[in-house]
Amino acid sequence: MNDKTLLIMAELEDNNLKPVTFDLVAAALKMTGGATRSILMAVTGTSPDAAASEAASRTGIDVLAVTVTASITSDIRKQAAAFVAGEFAPSYILCPHSAEGTDYAPALAVRLNAACISAVSGVVIDVDGNLLFSRSICGGQFNALIKPATSPAVIMIQPGAFQVQAYEGTAGAVETTTFEAGPGALRMNGVEKSRETSSELDKAKVIVSAGRGIGEPGNLDAIRRFAALFPGSAVGGSRPLIDMGWLEYRHQVGITGATVSPSVYIACGISGSTQHIAGMNGSGYVIAINSDPNAAIFNYSDLCIVDDIMGFIEAFEDFIKNGEG
Amino acid sequence: MNILVLIKQVPQTEAATDISPSGDFIERSTVTLYKMNRFDEYALEEALRIKESHSGVHVDVMTLGPDRAKEVIRRAYGMGADNGFHILAADNEYLDPSAVAELLAREAAKGSYDLIFCGVMSEDMMQSQTGQMTAENLGLPCVSSAVSVSVDEGAKSLRVKRELEGGVRHDITVSMPCLLTIQAGINTPRYPSLSKVLRAADKEVLTVDGQGASPRQVCSAIRHPEKQRAGVVVEGGRTEKVRELYRVLRQKNILG
Ligand SMILES: Cc1cc2nc3c(=O)[nH]c(=O)nc-3n(C[C@H](O)[C@H](O)[C@H](O)COP(=O)(O)OP(=O)(O)OC[C@H]3O[C@@H](n4cnc5c(N)ncnc54)[C@H](O)[C@@H]3O)c2cc1C
Ligand SMILES: Nc1ncnc2c1ncn2[C@@H]1O[C@H](COP(=O)(O)O)[C@@H](O)[C@H]1O
Numbered sequence: 105m106n107d108k109t110l111l112i113m114a115e116l117e118d119n120n121l122k123p124v125t126f127d128l129v130a131a132a133l134k135m136t137g138g139a140t141r142s143i144l145m146a147v148t149g150t151s152p153d154a155a156a157s158e159a160a161s162r163t164g165i166d167v168l169a170v171t172v173t174a175s176i177t178s179d180i181r182k183q184a185a186a187f188v189a190g191e192f193a194p195s196y197i198l199c200p201h202s203a204e205g206t207d208y209a210p211a212l213a214v215r216l217n218a219a220c221i222s223a224v225s226g227v228v229i230d231v232d233g234n235l236l237f238s239r240s241i242c243g244g245q246f247n248a249l250i251k252p253a254t255s256p257a258v259i260m261i262q263p264g265a266f267q268v269q270a271y272e273g274t275a276g277a278v279e280t281t282t283f284e285a286g287p288g289a290l291r292m293n294g295v296e297k298s299r300e301t302s303s304e305l306d307k308a309k310v311i312v313s314a315g316r317g318i319g320e321p322g323n324l325d326a327i328r329r330f331a332a333l334f335p336g337s338a339v340g341g342s343r344p345l346i347d348m349g350w351l352e353y354r355h356q357v358g359i360t361g362a363t364v365s366p367s368v369y370i371a372c373g374i375s376g377s378t379q380h381i382a383g384m385n386g387s388g389y390v391i392a393i394n395s396d397p398n399a400a401i402f403n404y405s406d407l408c409i410v411d412d413i414m415g416f417i418e419a420f421e422d423f424i425k426n427g428e429g
Numbered sequence: 430m431n432i433l434v435l436i437k438q439v440p441q442t443e444a445a446t447d448i449s450p451s452g453d454f455i456e457r458s459t460v461t462l463y464k465m466n467r468f469d470e471y472a473l474e475e476a477l478r479i480k481e482s483h484s485g486v487h488v489d490v491m492t493l494g495p496d497r498a499k500e501v502i503r504r505a506y507g508m509g510a511d512n513g514f515h516i517l518a519a520d521n522e523y524l525d526p527s528a529v530a531e532l533l534a535r536e537a538a539k540g541s542y543d544l545i546f547c548g549v550m551s552e553d554m555m556q557s558q559t560g561q562m563t564a565e566n567l568g569l570p571c572v573s574s575a576v577s578v579s580v581d582e583g584a585k586s587l588r589v590k591r592e593l594e595g596g597v598r599h600d601i602t603v604s605m606p607c608l609l610t611i612q613a614g615i616n617t618p619r620y621p622s623l624s625k626v627l628r629a630a631d632k633e634v635l636t637v638d639g640q641g642a643s644p645r646q647v648c649s650a651i652r653h654p655e656k657q658r659a660g661v662v663v664e665g666g667r668t669e670k671v672r673e674l675y676r677v678l679r680q681k682n683i684l685g
Pocket of ligand 1: 243314315316317318341342343344356357358359360361362372373374375376377378379380383393394395396399411412413414549550557574
């Protein structure tokens with residue numbers, strides 16, 4: 105296993121593989137043009153062997169199961185990743201841009217004197233054959249193509265951004281190693297599994313979601329009236345509305361809220377940041393109403409309406425009231 | 430106890446931002462208005478609350494950016510920050526986060542801070558990593574995405590809840606000194622008070638030159654993102670837009 109140039113750091117929960125691990129594999133295959141030979145996956149956990157063999161058979165990639173002899177926190181994860189990177193000297197280290205990944209990967213990069221490119225959603229090969237990493241900036245209005253100037257470089261992959269392919273070939277090889285972790289600076293006291301969620305958003309055929317573009321909390325009444333025009337609908341919201349106390353948490357759509365997939369999703373005054381898109385991109389048909397013609401949400405919409413949201417809703421209500429159509 | 434909050438100046442909206450003529454970065458229009466990064470307001474508010482509920486706490490702020498970035502320090506003074514530091518950097522140029530974190534750490538190391546707070550993410554560059562890298566440069570433990578913080582001064586430690594996907598939370602104890610990145614919703618940031626703004630009117634902002642950090646990445650090009658869906662733009666005035674939405678919803682059979 106010493107011809108490995110690309111190291112994938114799998115993500116586990118309770119020693120089981122998390123789906124984002126396969127997103128990393130998809131990104132890695134994009135980087136190598138489909139070849140698995142030069143890729144190594146490190147599966148780090150207190151008891152990682154079962155997850156390691158599962159990963160090897162589901163991807164064909166060679167896997168190193170790293171047993172850590174301490175309860176795992178982000179500082180231990182950082183130490184373990186630096187240990188594996190030290191053994192193999194890869195050119196690229198792929199970590200997830202997840203809550204866990206963002207907690208350790210940037211520090212890992214500093215430790216290795218490596219560039220760190222976060223929230224990567226695409227890989228592009230330039231005319232000279234260099235790999236460029238595409239990431240969303242400015243609320244999703246632009247993509248920046250970033251070139252690392254170091255080897256290794258830590259690349260943090262945006263969950264859901266790469267097309268995961270099913271694999272049917274032979275399994276990769278599995279090796280095992282143990283990492284004696286040094287003392288950690290963090291102590292884990294416990295996990296609060298989930299907060300109050302709602303079946304309302306799950307069941308809804310239509311979700312009308314409000315964002316900061318509605319301007320003030322009083323305007324939620326108009327959003328609710330708008331939603332009430334559609335039987336089987338529910339009201340959702342972007343995170344800032346929940347943060348500001350305008351809506352309860354159970355209405356929040358996005359990576360730290362609910363993942364929804366109604367037939368129709370209507371985004372009202374929502375900019376379309378990656379964290380919101382992650383929660384609604386599985387919707388059947390997406391309509392966005394936003395006053396900024398360059399808003400990122402329009403890149404994820406089937407129907408784009410550039411208008412002031414409150415004025416538009418009022419006009420739509422009038423149109424219905426007056427029995428037109 | 431000394432707390433440092435890293436605050437960044439970002440545009441109020443990106444509506445006037447475009448790709449620079451050379452194509453290798455963005456360029457903001459001269460009419461662009463700026464503000465404090467929203468997540469950093471939460472970080473500063475959290476620090477100010479600790480100051481108000483414990484005795485002998487100082488809250489300093491630091492920003493790296495062009496000359497105009499000093500405005501966020503003025504705003505922080507208005508909210509109640511004690512001292513402000515400004516690291517001067519170029520405008521309309523891609524800043525490598527490793528270099529930014531190196532410079533922030535270099536200046537932060539000159540103070541003796543028990544706590545450093547950052548925002549969970551900058552609204553313009555959306556990296557979610559500058560704080561974590563700054564911590565590592567300073568050799569400090571770090572907890573990202575904090576949604577609740579309580580200080581145990583006696584034990585010199587913090588009890589922190591950090592937020593993960595789907596609202597799951599981890600309850601963590603971390604010893605001080607340390608760095609936290611603060612997630613939105615942890616508090617309600619205050620507005621600057623007029624009396625504090627007036628008192629801070631002639632308060633100094635210490636500026637140092639941001640040089641000597643080595644970039645580890647470059648921005649090669651900026652592109653407009655590709656459309657992921659049909660992206661049909663409804664043309665015409667409001668009446669036409671209303672009619673078109675009505676037609677589409679009718680066709681999808683979702684109107685009552
Ligand atoms: C770790 C992490 C997790 C996160 N999790 C989530 C999550 O689960 N869900 C989530 O939503 N966000 C989440 N966020 C926040 C996310 O990054 C964005 O800040 C948020 O989604 C922005 O919400 P918004 O679109 O409502 O507000 P903004 O980005 O402020 O956008 C407002 C939009 O309204 C438009 N507008 C303004 N005025 C009008 C008008 N009169 N008429 C029509 N349109 C108008 C503007 O053009 C703009 O596009 C998370 C962030 C982090 C760092
Ligand atoms: N130029 C800067 N000046 C001060 N703080 C910054 C700067 N850039 C980033 N930060 C801090 O790092 C956090 C995360 O930024 P980012 O890594 O760009 O998403 C911000 O919320 C700030 O607290």
